[in-house]
Amino acid sequence: MLALLLAEGPLSRVELARRTGLSSTAVTKAARPLLDDGYLHELPPERTAPGAGRPVNPLAVTADREFFAGVKISADALYGAVCDLRAGMRATAGRPLGDDRGPAAVGALLHELVDELLDKRPEFRDRTRHLGIAVSGDVDRTAGRVRYSVLPGWRDVPLAETTARATGLSVVVENDVKALTAAEHWFGEGIGAEYFALVTIGAGIGSGLVVNGRLIAGAYGVAGEMGHIAIDPAGPRCHCGQVGCVEAIASTGAVLAAVRTGTGRQDLDFDAAVRLAREGDPVARPVFARAGRAIGTGIAILVNLLGPERVVVTGEGLETYDLFGEHIKDAYAAHCFKAAARCPLTLRPLPWEEWARGAAVLGIEALFP
Amino acid sequence: MLALLLAEGPLSRVELARRTGLSSTAVTKAARPLLDDGYLHELPPERTAPGAGRPVNPLAVTADREFFAGVKISADALYGAVCDLRAGMRATAGRPLGDDRGPAAVGALLHELVDELLDKRPEFRDRTRHLGIAVSGDVDRTAGRVRYSVLPGWRDVPLAETTARATGLSVVVENDVKALTAAEHWFGEGIGAEYFALVTIGAGIGSGLVVNGRLIAGAYGVAGEMGHIAIDPAGPRCHCGQVGCVEAIASTGAVLAAVRTGTGRQDLDFDAAVRLAREGDPVARPVFARAGRAIGTGIAILVNLLGPERVVVTGEGLETYDLFGEHIKDAYAAHCFKAAARCPLTLRPLPWEEWARGAAVLGIEALFP
Numbered sequence: 001m002l003a004l005l006l007a008e009g010p011l012s013r014v015e016l017a018r019r020t021g022l023s024s025t026a027v028t029k030a031a032r033p034l035l036d037d038g039y040l041h042e043l044p045p046e047r048t049a050p051g052a053g054r055p056v057n058p059l060a061v062t063a064d065r066e067f068f069a070g071v072k073i074s075a076d077a078l079y080g081a082v083c084d085l086r087a088g089m090r091a092t093a094g095r096p097l098g099d100d101r102g103p104a105a106v107g108a109l110l111h112e113l114v115d116e117l118l119d120k121r122p123e124f125r126d127r128t129r130h131l132g133i134a135v136s137g138d139v140d141r142t143a144g145r146v147r148y149s150v151l152p153g154w155r156d157v158p159l160a161e162t163t164a165r166a167t168g169l170s171v172v173v174e175n176d177v178k179a180l181t182a183a184e185h186w187f188g189e190g191i192g193a194e195y196f197a198l199v200t201i202g203a204g205i206g207s208g209l210v211v212n213g214r215l216i217a218g219a220y221g222v223a224g225e226m227g228h229i230a231i232d233p234a235g236p237r238c239h240c241g242q243v244g245c246v247e248a249i250a251s252t253g254a255v256l257a258a259v260r261t262g263t264g265r266q267d268l269d270f271d272a273a274v275r276l277a278r279e280g281d282p283v284a285r286p287v288f289a290r291a292g293r294a295i296g297t298g299i300a301i302l303v304n305l306l307g308p309e310r311v312v313v314t315g316e317g318l319e320t321y322d323l324f325g326e327h328i329k330d331a332y333a334a335h336c337f338k339a340a341a342r343c344p345l346t347l348r349p350l351p352w353e354e355w356a357r358g359a360a361v362l363g364i365e366a367l368f369p
Numbered sequence: 370m371l372a373l374l375l376a377e378g379p380l381s382r383v384e385l386a387r388r389t390g391l392s393s394t395a396v397t398k399a400a401r402p403l404l405d406d407g408y409l410h411e412l413p414p415e416r417t418a419p420g421a422g423r424p425v426n427p428l429a430v431t432a433d434r435e436f437f438a439g440v441k442i443s444a445d446a447l448y449g450a451v452c453d454l455r456a457g458m459r460a461t462a463g464r465p466l467g468d469d470r471g472p473a474a475v476g477a478l479l480h481e482l483v484d485e486l487l488d489k490r491p492e493f494r495d496r497t498r499h500l501g502i503a504v505s506g507d508v509d510r511t512a513g514r515v516r517y518s519v520l521p522g523w524r525d526v527p528l529a530e531t532t533a534r535a536t537g538l539s540v541v542v543e544n545d546v547k548a549l550t551a552a553e554h555w556f557g558e559g560i561g562a563e564y565f566a567l568v569t570i571g572a573g574i575g576s577g578l579v580v581n582g583r584l585i586a587g588a589y590g591v592a593g594e595m596g597h598i599a600i601d602p603a604g605p606r607c608h609c610g611q612v613g614c615v616e617a618i619a620s621t622g623a624v625l626a627a628v629r630t631g632t633g634r635q636d637l638d639f640d641a642a643v644r645l646a647r648e649g650d651p652v653a654r655p656v657f658a659r660a661g662r663a664i665g666t667g668i669a670i671l672v673n674l675l676g677p678e679r680v681v682v683t684g685e686g687l688e689t690y691d692l693f694g695e696h697i698k699d700a701y702a703a704h705c706f707k708a709a710a711r712c713p714l715t716l717r718p719l720p721w722e723e724w725a726r727g728a729a730v731l732g733i734e735a736l737f738p
Contacts, residue, residue, distance in 0.1 A: 138706075138707045138708060147707065147708065148707055194588070195585075195587065195588040207674075209674070209675075211580045211581065211585055212580065212581050212583050212585075214581050216564075216580055216581075216675065216676060217676065218564065218675070218676020218677075218709070219563070219564040219676050219677055219678035219679075219712065220676060220708040220709055220711045220712060221676070221708055222672075222673065222676050222706055222707060222708050222709040223673075223674065223675060223676035224674060225673040225674065225706045225709070226674065228673055228706040229669075229670040229673055229674065229704075230600065230666055230669070230670065230704045231599065231600055231601075231602075232600075232601065232602055233600075233601055233603075233662075234602075234603060240706060240707070241703075242703065242704055242706075243703075293602075297599055300598075300599070301598040301599065301670060301674075302674060303591075304591065304592075304594040304595075304597055304598055305576075305578070305592065305593060305594065305595065305598065305670075305671060305674055305675065306578075306585065306587070306592060306674065306675075307585060307586065307587020307588050307589060307590070307591050307592035308587075308588055309588035309589075334610075334611060334612075335598075335599045335611055337507075337591055337594045337597040337609060337611075338507045338516070338517055338591060338609070339507060339516065339589040339590055339591050340587070340589055340591040340594070342589045343588065343589060
C-alpha cells in the first residue's frame, strides 16, 4: 500500500483498497499508525462527482517527514544525494577520490561527504536516519560487507559497520546496480512490473532483475551479473578470472584496451578512442561494434532466461551510443528466443546523481521492509 | 499449507501453524473444507509425550482421493503416467509415435494412451479429472497452445482445447522442463528452496527456474531457455536461428552431427558415436568434451544471473556422463562469478516416466492454485 502511495499517491482509501485488493477497513487500519507518525497526511476533501456520496480525503505521503542520504562509490569519485520519502532529490554533492583508494581513506571522505550533505539544511540533519551506500561488485547486503569490488579494488570490507560508527546513521550497503534497479522498480520505469530488468553499461556492466515483483538477491548474494557471463571462448580474459565475459569485451576499459592494442597507440584515452571511432577509424570502429554485439547478446541471454516485461539500458556507456546502438539492437534481436523478442529495450541516459539517488532509496526500503 | 502436507505430511495442526506462520484457528478453518471433501483425513490421535496436553490428530493428505494423468510428448514416443495426490506413481504406459508427427495423429495417439491409463483401474476412471501434457519448446500455458516445438515439429497448436474435447478432462499444457521443475519443487529436491534451478540435457537442453519460491514463467511465456543462450560466436547454427546456442553444441543431435562431420561417417548413430568416444577416438572424444564445456558454461551463466541455492542436472543426456561430466564441472567452476561458485550441482538420472509424472503434477497444481 505504501509502495503504491510512494510511487503514485495521493490516492483515496477506496482507490487504495481497489488497487491493493485489501478491504477498506484494512486500508484504514494500516493507514492509522502512518498518519499518527506523520508519514501520511490527509488532503482536503474532494467530491469527485455531484451526488457521489460523502467527500473523501485522499491520503498522501508526507515527502519531507524524513530524509535519506545516499552515496555511490565509483572508481574515481563519490557521488552523494539527499532524497525525500518519495525519492525526490533535495541536494547533491560529490568528492573526487584521492590516490589512496583503500577502505579507510575512502571511508573518511565518505564521512565528510555525508556531513556536507546533511549540513545543507537543518531538517536534513534532524530528520535523516538512513544512509545507503552503493558500490559495484559482490556485496553482502545482509552482513553489510563489500566482498569484492574491482572499482575501488576492495576485498571483504565491513563498510556498513564502520560507516555506521562514523556517521551515527543506520547504513545499508548494496551492489550499485541492484540499488538502482530497486529505485527504478519503486519510483521509475519499473513501477508495477512483475518482471523487470535494468542493465547498466560503462566502466562496469551489470544488471538488476525483478521477478514476481521482487529484486533477485541470489542465494549466495550473487545475481544479475550480466557483465560476467561468458559469451565468447575466443574473447579476452576478464579481471574476474574468466575468459570472454561481456564486461571483458564491452566495458569502457575493455574497449579502450582493444583500441590501444589495435592501433598500437598506448597513449590514447577513452575520449580519443571515441573520436577515432566517430571519424570511422577502421580499427576503432569495429571495437565499438563488437562491444555493442556483446551487450546485445548478454541482454538476450538475460531475457531468454528471465523473461522480463521490459529492459531498461542505462549507464554512462550510453554517451557513446551512436557507436554501438545498432549493434546492441541487432545482436539482441538475433539472440532472443522466439516470443522473448517481444520484450522491448528502453535506452535511458543516467546522470551520476541518479546512482546516489538509488543508494538513498535503500534507506526508504529499509523503512518499509 | 497444502503444499507442505503434500510434500511432507502428515503433520499436526499445531505443527502446520508453526511451519506456515498461520494461526491455529486459520489452520483449522482452512482444513475444514478439505476434510469435508475428502482431500485430507485425520490420523488416529497420538500423544507425543506424557502430560503433553490433549491428544492431537495429525492431518494427512488422502493420496487416492483423486488421480492425475500426465503425458510427455517426446520426439518419438508418448510417455504416460497416473499419479495420486501426493505425486506417487500408480501406473505408467507408453506409445511410439508413428510416421505422422502432426498434431492430429499425435492427438489421436494421446487420447488412446490416456484411455489405456485410465482403464487400468476403475478408480482412475472415476477419480481423474485433470490431464497434464508436457512438451518441449515454447508453450503458452494460459492459452493452452504449443507455440513452437521442434521435437514434434509443431507451430501454434491449440493442444489443450482439442485434448479436452477428446478426453473430457481438464487439460493443462506446459513446457516439459517447467513441468518437471514444478514437480521437483513441490515433491522433490526443490522442496522449500526459495531459489532453485533444474537443468535437463539430452535431445533438448533447457532449464526451469524457481525464484522466491515460484516458477518463473516469463512475461512473454519464455523463460529458462538455457539451451538457447548464445555462448560461442564461432559455434554452429541452431535450429532456432541463432548461432552458438548451448543446444546447438551440446544436444545429442548436435554431438552426433559433429562426430559424423569430424569422422566423415554419416552412417553413425548416437550409440556408435558414444562407443567411439569411449574408445578414445580423437575426433569423437573432443566433441563430447566441448558439449560438456558448453553445458557447464550455460549453467554458470544461469547461476551468475539467478543465484539459485542449488542446481539439479538431469535428463537422458546423463547416460553419457562419463564422457563429459568433468568438462561440465570444470567449465562451471571456471565461469561462476565469485560467491556464485558455492552453488552445488547435483546430477540425477531421470527415467522417462519422471517426465510423465512432471506432467501429472500440473493437474495437482491446477487443483490448488
